[in-house]
Amino acid sequence: MRDQIERILSSVTKPARYIGNELNSIRKPHDNKIKFALAYPDTYEIGMSNLGLQILYHILNKRPDMLAERFYAPWTDMEEKMRENSLPLFSLESWTPVKDFDIVGFSVQNELTYTNILNMLELAHIPLYRSERDGSCPLIIAGGACTNNPEPLSDFIDAFVIGDGEEVILEIADTYNNCRGIPRSALLGSLSKIEGVYVPGLNGLGKVKRRVVKDINTIDYPTSPIVPFIEIVHDRATIEIMRGCPRRCKFCQAGAVNKPVRMLRPEKVIEIAKETVKNTGFEEVSLVSLSSSDYPHLHEVAAELGRYFAPKRISLSLPSLRADTLNEKLAKEMLSVRQSGFTIAPEAGTQRLRDHICKDLTEEKIINSVRTAVKSGSNRIKLYFMIGLPTETDDDIKGIADLAYTLIKEARSISTRAKIVVNVSTFIPKKNTPFENEKMINLEAIKKKQEYLKENLRHKSMELKWHDRGMSTIEGLLSTGTKETGKILLRAFRSGCKFDNWAEHFDFSRWEAAIAAHTD
Template sequence: MTHLYADLFTLVDRPLRYLGGEPRTTVKSGPGIDCRIALAFPDVYEVGSAHLGLPILYQCVNAHPKLAAERVFAPWPDMEAQLRSRSLPLVTLETQTPLRDFPLVGFSLQFELHFTNILQMLDLGGIPLLRRDRGEQDPIIIAGGPLALHAAPLEDFIDVFAIGDGETMIVEWMLADAGWRAQGLNRAERIARMARMPHALAPEHFPDAPVCPARVNLTGHPGAAAGPVPLVSVFARAAIELSRGCNQGCRFCQAGMTYRPFRERPPREVFSQVECALHEIGQQEIGLTALSTLDYTGADQLLTKLACVIGAADGSLSVASLRAYNLSEAVVDAMRTGRGGGLTFAPEAGTDRLRNVINKNVTTEDLLSTVSFVAQKGYSRIKLYFMCGLPTETEDDLRAIAELGHQVHRTAQRAAAGKPPRITCSVSNFVPKPHTPFETLAMTPVASLREKHRFIESHVNPRILSLRFHNPVESHLEAIFSRGDRRLGPVILEAFRNGARFDGWRDHFRYDLWTRAFESCGVDPQEFLRERSWDEVLPWSRVDPGVSRAFLESEHRRALAGEPTTPCLIFNEDGDDLVCHGCGVGCDTRAHAADKRAILQALDEISPQAPPRPAPEPCRILLTYSKTGHAVFLSHLEMIDHFPRILRAAGLFPRYTEGFHPKPKMTFGPALGHRTEGLNELLEVHLESPQLSDPQDVLARLNANSVHGLVFNSYELIGAETPGLARRITHSIVSLRIPPATTDLEELRFRIGEIMASPVLELTRSHPGKPDRIFDARPSLASLEAILLGDRIHLVMHIRNLTTSQIRPQDVLSLCLPDLDPEGTTIVREGFVLTPA
């Protein structure tokens, strides 16, 4: 099937964003599907496809035989312009179905600065932006994710909010909606019924009591890593979610409050997800994710054993959200599996005093001793996260950010025997978020945040510390939409109409569009940044996150008094129960304690078994493959990223280079030109051992894990004496396919005769800022002939593989047919001539 956007792919940046067809996608079409949902992520593909939630929901839905989920991401502005100019709709990746044709569209709400992209996607998807304008044929628009717990500004646009974890909710809602449609209920009736589903919040039918979030136990639910493998992503790693929720109780952290209680994935499931990512999908980097990774029960043991499995597969391990205390040798050693790299810590504030206010359970002493320890272990890049604008903050606290950065630098340098470390301090602006103990506080004004930034900067030695600040204006907009109410709906709509898109992207953020929108809607943004009182009805009061207001208020008071609160759900002094501060979530601490003991026991029982690998017997293989169709949009660098994964997934074990950043030893043929097809491309790979027991099986496994359009054709073992691929390629064989009836074959052959008889072919290459280079390209053109195949003339040439002065197919075309418009001509690399093995 020709892609609906086929004509646009040469006109937009990174067409891979719109192609679909990635490994591990599910395409369900035809009868037998009772309900379909378009899972919409309001950011560009490479950002959205790296997100954890979307692939989890995708798998939950598609695991049901009667349900189907497809994906759609926000088109980049260049694609939006093309779609609008051609009146083409926004379609899903899987079946290229316009959003308006789904019964349900589900948006993921992750970030306040995505709001205008939601409107962009609705608009391009052919769906009226405002809830009240939608008719019988329009989908029901659902929105879930962390922001659904305080999404009053979106109430004009979203039909139903889904509050809490989506794993089971999405399947239940889809099955219910399929039943309502089978009963003949109209759209309004379906929305009314959906509004009565557990954890639903529908602006048309607000319930009398606040809605509680759905909470799932992670056991048995799919992990993100087993979902579609992105063609291009901001993270090239398999994310394994160890736990959800957090027991640390940081008072600024919304996720730490709203995802309570802390829930852990059973160790056996963690191991099976890691093994799937390594061996079935072929991922090399495994990223453990959690709000606080090392709070996983038995984290040392888990990481040590995972490191064995990952190391045995030549993989590497990264760990998110490391706390800067009690970092054991086992953990640091595990993280060094397969790579060097850097570490990130989040002290958040410069002084212990302010860390007590925000309940960040780490001291300066903890941080420095951890830095010393990791620097001794070889980590030289350390990133520190801080916030400014925190409650009770003084100039001493701000100065301490700079001082702490310098102390970390000195400590790391001393521990690494003088080797200079690279320390980066990233300073964000504190946003008092709903459902946290700081929800009633005012946001620090922009001018004051800028002053604080300048103050910190004035105390930093830029030669040893690199300093980054978040834009205070963006933080303010985030705060406005986080804390705002329904009055902001018209502002979002107006900003969208003014052209606001991708507000979370620095290059695209235009605050002037928002200023105009606030003014023309007569809405004062300061109204949403002001201090609130604890007895005020807040815009987010329709959701009860589980943590009680009494607890939030008491934590607020303790914060202002500088009193920390210890983490919960850790074993008490007697070791017979867990600590609980009665936040309102109502944990059964004895049940949690039993779960923790079960985790420890399971970890004891797990003895990591790496899959059998053939005895090392280094060898080389030569693979041929074709790169056609969608794969022509993969750049050479993107191919280099994909091939190791495909090889590993096929059970081939590439050999790796030595050093801090080992890379698979692979040699490609000369890079293919931009968006050029190749029919017999070459790849030489060094393997740990020959895998030739069943070459057909290996080819089948390579192709099963490959990218659409990248097809492996053959596979041969190369003798040890055979020179490397780069030295074996003598010629490239290229054909230029000329449109029918654009030239006379006999005249062309005459011209070819003249060219080949010419002793010199002088060409000029121009490079910006450099003098023109004139050279003789004749030695590189070994042969040239014109062949009629069907109604097309093929200009077939053998180009010698020279390091300089090489002719290009486009040069040959302009020599042969100087008046021909090259637009309609297709260049195909047919293959290569090699010296015998």
């Protein structure tokens, strides 16, 4: 198989996606171990940027009786070659067929990767339906943000992790090991007794208690994450300083389901950051959370890391900073080495709508923070808005344009090089949020609002970006979907849908056909 893979690799784009062997990747002998294959259903560059998988990879490989290897969705040229040569999907570390692992775990962070999950199972030569799998197949599990509503995937996945994965992953692996040699149904029965595990058909979703790691300081955090050969989406050291969000924005799934707010101790953040840079050589460290401004030790941590990293030319980035808390001191610490942009998310264009969605930001605060950011050297300001929010009127859409103009005027009065990027996404109701029963606007309405903004946001220093409305519609379909929706998903996959969050692959007409065929 090795020769075959190597031959194929010589004829595909970015072969480095498939070779493994990166610094800090772990290759263990396969004898007598619980073999875990961790998957992200998108390209290497996206999957490798997922922090959760890096943590699980580390936790599993730390155990002497376990091993974890990775695999990602092969790009279409690679898939073609694999199908042509009947080559099954293989892991990066040892080029072992995925179906030879004991447990396959998918990280599901985005509904538009669902077709890729089915495609990867097929490429691994594993039956798609869980009802068609027995003990000779790996146990297929899934975790991540999307298991907030696992139902559309429930015909295809044996067990879902609802909530934090760091502790439960080991319990699942141990349970698997204790159930070796007994029928698959007995294993599933044991799994359904673990807190935070949903086994479709065995324990009702409503009865599953979300798994929560009480103190995130206890997590064995990887300070030697894998350093990729090729450039990935988040090509830097990432440290999660806080889990959960104290804000209560009504649309936000991440904030609603990740409770309570838990923080990494400041000395731990500093220690992990320094250690990670030493072990990886990354030129940038990113402190992430849902709302970093609400991390009470942010200044202290940023100051210490700024001091330590500046002479090493390592830059510090703080995404998810709330606009109202940016001050010049913090801005300087962030920009100590490299120039970077600044992002704020007013979400709505008027105060009325911001109040309605509980986005605790005033226009004055937004303007002040943009001024501060530009004064401190950030010339590229990114604004995030949503259209289609509950109770939205034409005034609110006009408000987006008005606010963007106000901000570009303010920014350009400080620096004529300032640019504003307006990102517009479409509101999608998510389960377990205050807005879960709200309706999503239809394609026509999205189009109308996007066209309005296109007409009314014309400025040489302004750029407008929006989400594809077809993609948003399908994301909405799946995020609020049921078990029945899984049948549409399978139809869409069978008709050729994959890489749905890639503009060059997304084919709305196929999805429309799948929906129509299902309702017939």
